[in-house]
Amino acid sequence: MANLPENATLRRSLALGPAVLIVGAFMLVPVAIMGVYSFLEAKSFGGVTWSFSGDAYVQLFYERLLDDSLRLSSGYLIIIARSFFLALVATVSCLIVGFPVAWFIARRPLGQRNMWILLITIPFWTNQLVRTFAWIIILGRNGVIEAPFRWAGLLGEGETLGLMYSDFAIAVGLTYTFIPLMVLPIYASLEKLDFSLVEAGADLYSSRWETFSRIVIPLSKPGIVAGCLLVFIPSLGAFIQPDLLGGGKKLMLGTLVQFQFSTARNWPFGSAIAMILLAFVIAFLMLYARAARGAKAMEMRR
Amino acid sequence: MKLKTTLLTSVALTLAAGAVNAEGKLNIYNWTDYTSPEVIEKFEKETGIDVTLDTYDTNETLLAKLQAGATGYDIIVPTSNFVPIFISEGLVQEFDAAELPNFKHVAERWREVDWDPGRKYSVPFTWGSASIAYRPDLLGKTIDSYADFFEPPEAAQGRISVFKSPEEIVNQAHLYLGSPFCSEDPGEMQKVQDLLMAQKPYVLVYSSEGMNDRLLNGDVIISDHWNGYAFKGRELAEEQGKELVYAYPKEGVIGWADNLMIPASAENLENAKTFMNFMMDPENMALQSNFTGYGGPIAGQAEFMDASMRDAPEINAPDDAKVVFSFACSAKAQSLIDRVWTNVLR
Numbered sequence: 001m002a003n004l005p006e007n008a009t010l011r012r013s014l015a016l017g018p019a020v021l022i023v024g025a026f027m028l029v030p031v032a033i034m035g036v037y038s039f040l041e042a043k044s045f046g047g048v049t050w051s052f053s054g055d056a057y058v059q060l061f062y063e064r065l066l067d068d069s070l071r072l073s074s075g076y077l078i079i080i081a082r083s084f085f086l087a088l089v090a091t092v093s094c095l096i097v098g099f100p101v102a103w104f105i106a107r108r109p110l111g112q113r114n115m116w117i118l119l120i121t122i123p124f125w126t127n128q129l130v131r132t133f134a135w136i137i138i139l140g141r142n143g144v145i146e147a148p149f150r151w152a153g154l155l156g157e158g159e160t161l162g163l164m165y166s167d168f169a170i171a172v173g174l175t176y177t178f179i180p181l182m183v184l185p186i187y188a189s190l191e192k193l194d195f196s197l198v199e200a201g202a203d204l205y206s207s208r209w210e211t212f213s214r215i216v217i218p219l220s221k222p223g224i225v226a227g228c229l230l231v232f233i234p235s236l237g238a239f240i241q242p243d244l245l246g247g248g249k250k251l252m253l254g255t256l257v258q259f260q261f262s263t264a265r266n267w268p269f270g271s272a273i274a275m276i277l278l279a280f281v282i283a284f285l286m287l288y289a290r291a292a293r294g295a296k297a298m299e300m301r302r
Numbered sequence: 303m304k305l306k307t308t309l310l311t312s313v314a315l316t317l318a319a320g321a322v323n324a325e326g327k328l329n330i331y332n333w334t335d336y337t338s339p340e341v342i343e344k345f346e347k348e349t350g351i352d353v354t355l356d357t358y359d360t361n362e363t364l365l366a367k368l369q370a371g372a373t374g375y376d377i378i379v380p381t382s383n384f385v386p387i388f389i390s391e392g393l394v395q396e397f398d399a400a401e402l403p404n405f406k407h408v409a410e411r412w413r414e415v416d417w418d419p420g421r422k423y424s425v426p427f428t429w430g431s432a433s434i435a436y437r438p439d440l441l442g443k444t445i446d447s448y449a450d451f452f453e454p455p456e457a458a459q460g461r462i463s464v465f466k467s468p469e470e471i472v473n474q475a476h477l478y479l480g481s482p483f484c485s486e487d488p489g490e491m492q493k494v495q496d497l498l499m500a501q502k503p504y505v506l507v508y509s510s511e512g513m514n515d516r517l518l519n520g521d522v523i524i525s526d527h528w529n530g531y532a533f534k535g536r537e538l539a540e541e542q543g544k545e546l547v548y549a550y551p552k553e554g555v556i557g558w559a560d561n562l563m564i565p566a567s568a569e570n571l572e573n574a575k576t577f578m579n580f581m582m583d584p585e586n587m588a589l590q591s592n593f594t595g596y597g598g599p600i601a602g603q604a605e606f607m608d609a610s611m612r613d614a615p616e617i618n619a620p621d622d623a624k625v626v627f628s629f630a631c632s633a634k635a636q637s638l639i640d641r642v643w644t645n646v647l648r
Contacts, residue, residue, distance in 0.1 A: 044633030045387050046366050064641065067488045075648045136512075141521045164521070165507050247507030248466050251647050259647075262362045263467040264640040 090174035098182035165247030189223025338593035484631035554624035
């Protein structure tokens with residue numbers, strides 16, 4: 001009898017085994033390799049030499065002038081800031097578009113909702129590259145948007161609205177790509193929302209805005225936070241949209257990492273940037289965990 | 303009785319299949335969209351060797367894969383400037399190209415090359431050049447110098463397209479400035495950087511894909527371009543009543559030549575050599591050229607090539623055109639190039 005708890009522990013750890021194995025083999029080990037590589041020296045034609053070097057991190061903040069002297073430089077920090085800004089824009093626009101959509105679906109009769117969810121996920125069936133290319137046709141010169149302007153004589157020969165190859169195009173591409181990741185978690189929250197609470201609010205003479213801001217938003221907060229994280233994190237490292245829609249004129253984090261591993265053949269620096277990116281992501285996840293704990297605490301107080 | 307026949311048939315079939323299998327396999331690792339399916343079909347039919355194709359998109363990817371210990375490839379197709387790296391890193395096998403019977407078809411200028419003296423590790427494959435292409439109908443003039451590319455006239459400002467990776471564009475800048483490729487001189491590289499920075503405000507996009515799309519829809523008027531790809535662009539332009547010209551600037555165009563090589567880890571050595579020999583047959587190389595739109599190194603392949611390609615100025619450079627082959631830079635020069643490029647793009 002005495003060894004039963006021990007048995008249970010053993011059984012539990014065995015049951016957890018596969019999960020630990022997968023997380024270990026497919027997440028921790030690659031991240032560890034990346035971390036180690038970021039502290040090594042770059043080999044001239046790609047790959048690394050096994051000697052310790054902090055160069056990759058120095059490079060983030062200092063510029064090595066062409067004559068090899070160091071100077072404090074904001075170059076890479078600007079790239080990081082730009083990536084953050086665009087990821088933020090994508091997240092906000094996903095939220096603005098995604099919330100009403102999620103609300104709309106959650107208010108459909110039960111039998112219809114699955115059909116609407118299915119419609120939301122349809123774009124995921126097509127390759128992301130193809131979908132991004134489609135935006136070139138829509139936004140480009142003589143594209144779908146410009147054609148009516150040209151037809152109406154508002155755009156002359158050789159003139160363009162300049163939608164393509166801009167930060168605007170990147171933001172559109174990111175929003176379009178990641179919007180299902182915003183809609184689905186918000187929908188999941190809204191679906192559980194007890195709409196009699198909304199009615200109760202109305203009965204107590206709250207305005208529509210008050211009902212929305214004091215009842216709907218707090219109750220759907222977990223979905224909103226999850227959706228924002230799911231959009232923000234991949235946007236931060238996005239690679240295809242800046243490249244295809246932004247014209248590759250301004251480096252973003254994702255493009256910068258890719259460049260280090262390909263043409264620049266500087267694997268340690270690429271790893272260092274990836275580590276920095278990872279640090280940011282972890283920071284955001286911790287913020288999320290705190291927010292989620294806070295929400296739970298609030299619920300318990302009630 | 304019937305059962306017996308069936309049994310016999312299946313035994314016979316198994317034996318026949320075994321005979322085909324005995325010819326073995328060949329695993330080719332080539333550039334994306336760069337292997338003529340007709341060539342592979344013909345090769346499989348003639349030799350009974352079973353070909354598997356895998357593809358990459360940059361020399362760097364190929365190098366990284368082999369360095370990381372990728373095995374199972376019998377044929378790789380690195381570009382001339384990367385060939386010395388593969389040789390010095392010991393990633394490829396030595397053999398004697400001249401011993402292959404069809405080596406006699408190789409045109410004179412491709413037999414002895416800087417990147418593989420004596421052709422000890424490679425046989426030549428398709429080759430081409432990188433330069434600029436433009437829309438004379440939109441630009442209103444012809445281009446005979448990189449000046450219009452780096453310091454564009456008003457009509458082309460904001461409508462320039464530049465390659466995404468620094469190799470060719472830095473070399474084009476060297477050609478324009480008159481400095482040597484792979485310069486290790488910070489002063490010279492500073493001038494290259496200044497030139498590229500001054501060009502940047504006029505650049506619409508840095509990309510190595512979709513050049514024809516952008517030139518044809520008018521997004522771009524002058525674009526970095528590959529000769530074979532520009533040839534296809536010109537054909538499209540003619541269909542649409544537009545003009546697209548691949549320029550041979552007086553400063554020169556950047557030449558590149560792909561090569562067939564055998565990785566050190568290759569398991570089907572003899573089949574790899576059979577493939578190399580097969581490719582050097584004029585008719586087969588012509589099939590490959592027709593598919594990719596790039597010229598080949600085989601004398602006598604022209605008569606098997608599509609008529610449109612035979613006469614294309616993009617594929618057959620004019621006699622007075624300067625073709626400068628790039629080569630792999632030293633680590634020091636490469637790091638200067640990378641820094642210049644990161645400075646330009648950040």
